[in-house]
Amino acid sequence: xxxxxxLTDIYKIYHMGDTDVHALDGISIHIDQGEFVAIVGQSGxxxxxxxxxxxxxxxxxxxxxFLGGVDVSTMEDDQQAEIRNKMLGxxxxxxxxxxxxxxxxxxxxxxxxSGADSTDRRQAAMKALERVGLADKCKNLPSQLSGGxxxxxxxxxxxxxxxxxxxxxxxxxxxxxRTGREVLAFLQxxxxxxxxxxxxxxxxxxxxxxxxxxxxxxxxxxxDGPADDPRAVVQPHEPGEEDPA
Amino acid sequence: xSFTQSFRLALKSLLTSKMRSLLTMLGIIIxxxxxxxxxxxxxxxxxxxxxEFEKMGANLLQVExxxxxxxxxxxxxxxxxxxxxxxxxxxxxxxxxTVRATVKAGGDTxxxxxxxxxxxxxxxxxxxxxxxxxxxxxxxxxxxxxxxxGAWIDQEAFNGAGLGQSLRINGYEYTVIGIIEASDPEGxxxxxxxxxxxxxxxxxxxxxxxxxxxxxxxxxTSDQANNAAKxxxxxxxxxxxxxxxxxxxxxxxxxxxxxxDITGTVMTVLVxxxxxxxxxxxxxxxxxxxxxxxxxxxxIGIRKxxxxxxxxxxxxxxxxxxxxxxxGGVIGIVLGVSLAQAVGPLVGIEAxxxxxxxxxAFGVSVGVGVxxxxxxANNAAKxxxxxxxxxx
Numbered sequence: 001x002x003x004x005x006x007l008t009d010i011y012k013i014y015h016m017g018d019t020d021v022h023a024l025d026g027i028s029i030h031i032d033q034g035e036f037v038a039i040v041g042q043s044g045x046x047x048x049x050x051x052x053x054x055x056x057x058x059x060x061x062x063x064x065x066f067l068g069g070v071d072v073s074t075m076e077d078d079q080q081a082e083i084r085n086k087m088l089g090x091x092x093x094x095x096x097x098x099x100x101x102x103x104x105x106x107x108x109x110x111x112x113x114s115g116a117d118s119t120d121r122r123q124a125a126m127k128a129l130e131r132v133g134l135a136d137k138c139k140n141l142p143s144q145l146s147g148g149x150x151x152x153x154x155x156x157x158x159x160x161x162x163x164x165x166x167x168x169x170x171x172x173x174x175x176x177x178r179t180g181r182e183v184l185a186f187l188q189x190x191x192x193x194x195x196x197x198x199x200x201x202x203x204x205x206x207x208x209x210x211x212x213x214x215x216x217x218x219x220x221x222x223x224d225g226p227a228d229d230p231r232a233v234v235q236p237h238e239p240g241e242e243d244p245a
Numbered sequence: 246x247s248f249t250q251s252f253r254l255a256l257k258s259l260l261t262s263k264m265r266s267l268l269t270m271l272g273i274i275i276x277x278x279x280x281x282x283x284x285x286x287x288x289x290x291x292x293x294x295x296x297e298f299e300k301m302g303a304n305l306l307q308v309e310x311x312x313x314x315x316x317x318x319x320x321x322x323x324x325x326x327x328x329x330x331x332x333x334x335x336x337x338x339x340x341x342x343t344v345r346a347t348v349k350a351g352g353d354t355x356x357x358x359x360x361x362x363x364x365x366x367x368x369x370x371x372x373x374x375x376x377x378x379x380x381x382x383x384x385x386x387x388x389x390x391x392x393x394x395g396a397w398i399d400q401e402a403f404n405g406a407g408l409g410q411s412l413r414i415n416g417y418e419y420t421v422i423g424i425i426e427a428s429d430p431e432g433x434x435x436x437x438x439x440x441x442x443x444x445x446x447x448x449x450x451x452x453x454x455x456x457x458x459x460x461x462x463x464x465x466t467s468d469q470a471n472n473a474a475k476x477x478x479x480x481x482x483x484x485x486x487x488x489x490x491x492x493x494x495x496x497x498x499x500x501x502x503x504x505x506d507i508t509g510t511v512m513t514v515l516v517x518x519x520x521x522x523x524x525x526x527x528x529x530x531x532x533x534x535x536x537x538x539x540x541x542x543x544x545i546g547i548r549k550x551x552x553x554x555x556x557x558x559x560x561x562x563x564x565x566x567x568x569x570x571x572x573g574g575v576i577g578i579v580l581g582v583s584l585a586q587a588v589g590p591l592v593g594i595e596a597x598x599x600x601x602x603x604x605x606a607f608g609v610s611v612g613v614g615v616x617x618x619x620x621x622a623n624n625a626a627k628x629x630x631x632x633x634x635x636x637x
Contacts, residue, residue: 052631055550057550057630057631057634058631077554077555078554078555078556081549081552081553081554081555082552082554084549084550084551084552085551085552086552090550090551092634096543096546096547096550096634097547098544098547098548100254100257100258101254105250109547109548109551110551110552112250113548113551113552113553113554113557114552157551161552
C-alpha cells in the first residue's frame with residue numbers, strides 16, 4: 001500500500017439499451033506521492049471516466065481503488081464527499097467558480113464543508129490566494145476577472161484545503177495559449193513544491209509538461225511511462241476518426 | 246455549510262431578482278396579512294363586546310316575568326325579599342320598568358328612553374355620574390319626581406348644565422339630580438346609556454297605569470355565584486308562579502360565554518380560510534425553489550465536488566426557502582398590522598394586533614417555507630455530482 005493512488009483492474013460499464021459500453025476496460029494505475037502524471041486520450045478513450053473515479057465522483061463497476069491506503073471504490077455518496085473534501089483538489093476546464101460568491105468565498109468553500117472555523121478559513125483561503133498572486137482581488141466577483149485569473153482562483157480553491165492530490169481536468173482548455181502556458185508552469189511549480197498532480201488532457205503538447213504519461217484508448221491503458229519517451233506521444237491509429245478538439 | 250452564509254446568499258438572491266422574489270412571496274404576504282388583519286379586528290371586536298358586557302354588568306341576571314293572570318304575580322317586595330334571603334349569592338336587585346313616555350325640555354321633545362329603576366342600580370350596572378347623585382331609597386319610597394339623565398340628554402336639553410333643571414315626562418315635572426358620564430365621547434343618542442332617563446320605579450309604575458312589574462335586574466355577588474344566584478331566583482319564581490313557563494332568567498356571564506363561543510368559531514373559520522392562502526404561498530415557494538434548483542444544478546455540482554454532503558446542500562436550499570418565506574412573513578405582518586389600523590376605525594373597531602398573533606404568524610410563515618422547501622432541497626441534495634457538473 002505504498003502508492004498514493006492505486007487503481008487495480010477497474011471496469012466501468014454503462015448499460016445503453018441492450019449493449020454494454022465498457023468505458024474503462026480493466027485498467028490498473030499506480031500513482032505515487034509527488035508525481036506529476038498526465039492521463040491522455042482522445043474523447044471516448046475513457047479518460048473522463050477515469051478522472052471521475054480517481055476524483056471520487058463516481059464508483060467503478062468492479063475493481064478496487066485505494067486512495068491514501070483507504071478503499072474508496074465502494075463508498076456511499078456522503079463518504080465520497082468527505083474524501084473529496086479532505087484529499088482532492090479539483091481544477092476544471094470551465095473554472096467552475098460560483099458566480100454569486102466573491103473570489104475569497106469561492107476559495108473558502110472546501111474549508112467551509114470541512115467544518116473549519118471562520119478565522120482559519122479566511123487565513124487559509126488568503127494564503128492560497130497569495131500563492132496564485134490574486135490576494136488583492138479577494139473581494140471581487142469571478143466575472144470581474146479574466147479567464148486566466150479565474151483559473152488561478154480555481155487553483156487557489158484546489159490548494160486551500162491542502163489536498164493530497166490535485167486533479168486538473170483540461171485546465172488550459174478554455175484559455176489562450178499564453179495563459180495556458182502560465183497555468184501549466186504554475187502546476188509544474190506546485191509539483192516541484194511536492195504536490196501530487198494528475199492532469200487530464202487530450203492534448204499531447206500539454207501532456208508532455210508532466211513527468212509521466214498514461215495514455216488511454218478504448219478504456220485500456222496503452223502507454224504508461226516517462227513523458228520524454230517518444231512512444232508517449234504516438235497517436236494510436238484510429239481510422240476514420242478525427243480528434244474533435 | 247454555515248448558516249450565516251446560506252442566509253446571506255438567500256437574501257442576496259432575493260434582492261437581485263426583486264420581481265421574481267415578490268411574486269414568490271406574494272402568497273405568503275397575502276396569507277399572513279389577512280390572518281393578522283382578521284385576528285386584529287377579531288380581537289378588537291371581542292374587546293369591544295366584552296367592554297359592553299362589562300358596562301351592562303358582568304354579574305347581571307335579567308329576569309322577565311310573564312304572568313298568566315292577575316292572581317299569580319310577582320311583586321317587587323317578593324323580589325327584594327328574595328335578595329335579602331340570599332345574601333351569599335345575590336348582591337343587589339332593582340326592578341326595571343320601561344316607560345313609553347314623552348320627554349320634553351322647554352318646548353322640545355327629546356328622543357329619550359325612560360326607565361324606572363331602584364336605588365341599587367349602580368351596584369348592578371355601571372352608572373358613572375359626572376355630577377349630582379343617583380336615586381336614593383327615599384326617592385323611590387316617596388315617589389319623588391326626580392331623574393338621572395344621560396350625557397346626551399344633558400347636552401341636548403340643557404347645554405351640559407342640566408343639574409337642578411327640570412324635564413317634563415308625560416307632563417309631570419321631574420328635577421334632574423344627576424348626570425351620567427358620556428359612554429361615547431363622540432356623543433350621539435346611539436350609545437346605551439347616553440339618552441337614558443332614570444326615574445324611581447315606583448313613579449314609573451304609576452306612569453304605566455299601575456301595571457305589574459315584569460322585569461328585574463339582579464346582580465350576583467361574584468362570578469362564581471352566578472349560577473347559584475340564577476338557581477335561587479328560578480326556584481323562587483317557580484314557587485311563586487307555579488310553573489317554569491312564566492319566567493326567564495338570563496345570566497350575562499352565560500351570554501358572554503355564548504357570545505365568546507360564536508366569535509371564536511367565526512374567527513377560527515376566517516383564519517382557516519386565510520390559512521389556505523398560506524398553503525398556496527407555500528406551493529408557490531416550492532415551485533420557485535424547484536426552478537432554482539434546476540437553474541443552479543452546476544453550482545450544486547461544484548459544491549458537491551468540493552465536498553458538500555447531501556445535508557449541506559439540503560440545508561442551503563431549506564434555509565433559502567425559509568428566508569424567502571420569512572421575509573414574506575415580515576412584509577405580511579407589517580401589511581396586516583397597517584391594514585388593521587387603517588380598516589379598524591372605518592368599521593368602528595379598535596384593532597388590537599396581539600404579539601402572540603404576530604409571533605405565531607412569523608413562525609408559521611418560516612415553517613411553511615421550510616416544509617415546502619424540503620422537497621426541492623432534497624432533490625438538489627440527491628443530484629449526482631458528475632451530471633450536475635456537466636449541466637449547462
